[in-house]
Amino acid sequence: MPGTGSDRATHRPAALLWDMDGTLVDTEPYWIETEFALAERYGGTWTRAQALDLVGNDLLASGRYIREHMGIDRTPEQIVEELLDGVVARVEQAVPWVPGARELLLAAVEAGIPCALVTMSYERFVAPILAHLPPETFRVIVTGDKVEMGKPHPEPYLTAAAALGVDPADCVAIEDSNTGAKSAAAAGCTVLVVENHVPVLEGPRRVLRPTLEGLAPQDLAAMLLP
Template structure:
């Protein structure tokens, strides 16, 4: 979701800065980028370790969610081509799962802007034991869809997410956003989702495409 469907990473980063500075700390761009794609509990622990605070990691997570949910309720910043691709997949009857390390209370206000059942399955960070880059989130989603991971295409914007999806056995379409994503097995790169259609996605499992090779 974050950085792939909606460009909410700036929302997270702004909230992180507010929280850290409130406790007298300093938050860098490198800190913010380090957290992209990781589970919220990982982020909570990371921030807590950098603060002299009595807040627990769980309380840090809730504070982050408060700030980001408030921002999303004012505006949903869709990534270019993302909403169009989702609607096209729904029209073609392609079953989709949302696999995000964000929690359900952040996901809900965004899904309100999509037709019902756009995602047949939703896997959030508070539903799995091990978050990305572990394969559990994508294995969970594929099982809930009733298909093998090898039959799935994951769309990701971070190295953490791409590693999770590839480790589960999915083909991965990588759309880098705020962080660089290194090349790797099962990864195809595009600059954005503009022009990516269900027909384009069907080509991914058949050949190892390089950036710019998509039809």
């Protein structure tokens, strides 16, 4: 694949590929609140453990899971749209940035490292979050409604790397879930994992850190795995 390649001598990965929910913004509580509201509206049952099972998943897959386990008479598509309605309304009130994430993102852009957003959320949820960032912070945006196979399939990360014209092996992906880490690792990326709401196991191509706070762009190239 053509691309600029990483430059370890100048401490630059070829690109940063960012997950969104739980990684860039801590919106998982918004999703969970909306899921419980959905169960209450339609007389379903729901638990926090079930909610955490959905972290990082493709939205339609989550809709199918909710229909089955919540026991409500809504199609997966209807469930996804109602979830998005609730979460978008909350994001429009406040964007809960993950500690250190916005700072690292803007520092990477300032350093000339191209960034992509790789999220299983849909475009209409992403838009109000992007409105709080400088224009063109992300050169590429891959959303769950733009790919055929969602995470943990590698397609989302392969799509982002191809759109940037870089080799995934020269990229650092930033994730907070096992589902997302599997997707990025399968694409060939080095995965910087910062746990948030769910524990993430050690695994191939994963570098685990407790926080993004204090990380600078020059720290990222040292994480690249061969």
